[in-house]
Amino acid sequence: MDTSRSSHGLVGALLPVTGVVFTAFVVIGLAMPVLPLHVHQGLGRGTFVVGLVAGSQFAAALVARVWAGKHADTRGPKHAVVVGLFASAMAGLTYLLSLRFASEPATSVTILLLGRALLGAGESFIITGAQAWGLALAGPENTGRALAWMGTALYAAFALGAPIGTTLYGTYGFVAIGLATTLMPLATLLLAASVRRVAPAARARASLRDVLASVWLPGAGLALSSFGFGAMTAFVSLLFAARGWTVWPAFTAFAVPFVVVRVLLGHLPDRIGGARVALFFVVVEAAGLALLWAAPWFALALIGAVLTGFGYSLVYPGFGVEAIRRAPGQSRGLAMGAYTAFLDLTLGLASPLLGLIGGVAGIGAVFLTSAVIVACAPVVALRLMRPARPAEHLFHELTA
Numbered sequence: 110m111d112t113s114r115s116s117h118g119l120v121g122a123l124l125p126v127t128g129v130v131f132t133a134f135v136v137i138g139l140a141m142p143v144l145p146l147h148v149h150q151g152l153g154r155g156t157f158v159v160g161l162v163a164g165s166q167f168a169a170a171l172v173a174r175v176w177a178g179k180h181a182d183t184r185g186p187k188h189a190v191v192v193g194l195f196a197s198a199m200a201g202l203t204y205l206l207s208l209r210f211a212s213e214p215a216t217s218v219t220i221l222l223l224g225r226a227l228l229g230a231g232e233s234f235i236i237t238g239a240q241a242w243g244l245a246l247a248g249p250e251n252t253g254r255a256l257a258w259m260g261t262a263l264y265a266a267f268a269l270g271a272p273i274g275t276t277l278y279g280t281y282g283f284v285a286i287g288l289a290t291t292l293m294p295l296a297t298l299l300l301a302a303s304v305r306r307v308a309p310a311a312r313a314r315a316s317l318r319d320v321l322a323s324v325w326l327p328g329a330g331l332a333l334s335s336f337g338f339g340a341m342t343a344f345v346s347l348l349f350a351a352r353g354w355t356v357w358p359a360f361t362a363f364a365v366p367f368v369v370v371r372v373l374l375g376h377l378p379d380r381i382g383g384a385r386v387a388l389f390f391v392v393v394e395a396a397g398l399a400l401l402w403a404a405p406w407f408a409l410a411l412i413g414a415v416l417t418g419f420g421y422s423l424v425y426p427g428f429g430v431e432a433i434r435r436a437p438g439q440s441r442g443l444a445m446g447a448y449t450a451f452l453d454l455t456l457g458l459a460s461p462l463l464g465l466i467g468g469v470a471g472i473g474a475v476f477l478t479s480a481v482i483v484a485c486a487p488v489v490a491l492r493l494m495r496p497a498r499p500a501e502h503l504f505h506e507l508t509a
Contacts, residue, residue: 167229428448
């Protein structure tokens with residue numbers, strides 16, 4: 110690491126932005142365990158609609174991701190985060206509106222889809238802006254660590270939000286989730302206002318095609334490995350409920366090892382290479398998903414969730430280091446937006462697809478399918494470790 114930037118200085122630079130991400134993403138963590146229950150049990154919809162509602166957030170994030178990256182490069186990362194917080198607050202108001210039509214489930218679900226789309230766009234601006242913000246404050250020699258910190262805050266928020274959301278939903282119903290989703294982003298604006306802004310990137314930026322050429326192969330690895338995350342966010346609550354187990358520990362068991370690994374080992378992608386790190390961790394993730402599918406007991410299922418969280422923990426920064434190293438330096442916001450769009454693409458498509466599979470073959474089949482798909486990601490990691498042929502050359506040949 111650059112001697113001009115001590116470990117203490119790095120913590121001081123990243124901690125405020127990490128705090129913004131944490132408080133903003135508690136909102137998403139609140140809804141994770143209860144949204145499938147609200148749609149399935151409260152509104153009486155099937156698993157396909159559950160997957161559609163869960164996946165709509167990520168589909169909207171996919172559409173907004175490149176826009177968010179360009180916004181962070183041209184208007185500054187802090188401005189992008191503020192826009193995202195306002196959009197998230199609007200999503201909460203839409204959640205509350207959907208409850209007015211609870212007696213008309215089709216109408217209520219339609220309004221809920223709009224709220225999820227607003228939250229997806231808000232999430233896209235928040236995390237893309239925060240990542241560009243963190244990269245600018247930390248410096249290029251700390252790319253993996255900066256990405257790990259942002260993700261640590263995100264999943265720590267999920268770990269905290271899941272039991273809080275379950276408690277709020279059980280005590281006050283979905284209206285409490287709507288109120289929290291409205292108010293918490295507005296409160297986070299006060300924290301964001303105190304963080305030092307960074308100047309927008311230079312006006313001479315790379316084209317979207319050039320950026321995609323740089324990040325598509327790491328993005329493909331991220332897309333494959335994120336099927337496990339899609340299964341966890343949309344369907345693990347239904348899996349545990351179907352087997353008569355308490356729901357919220359599954360989310361905490363996934364998120365806690367995720368956070369611990371990122372805190373203790375977040376430096377590994379910078380030190381030994383992102384592809385090498387991703388190769389090991391996706392194998393662990395696939396094993397955890399397979400165990401969730403096969404587990405006959407609550408404790409064994411929790412071990413599967415722990416392995417899944419452990420495995421997924423360094424996949425994003427591992428492949429992300431490879432993406433940023435290949436991307437034009439003046440377009441890091443756009444590069445992070447394009448790279449993360451592969452995550453959104455998977456989650457937007459995987460949730461409805463896995464919902465269909467669950468409806469036909471049972472909820473356990475969701476996790477078996479995800480395990481098989483995640484097990485394909487090591488092929489991408491191995492390809493990234495080969496120096497023979499730059500991935501961007503292949504991209505240009507395929508799109509010429």
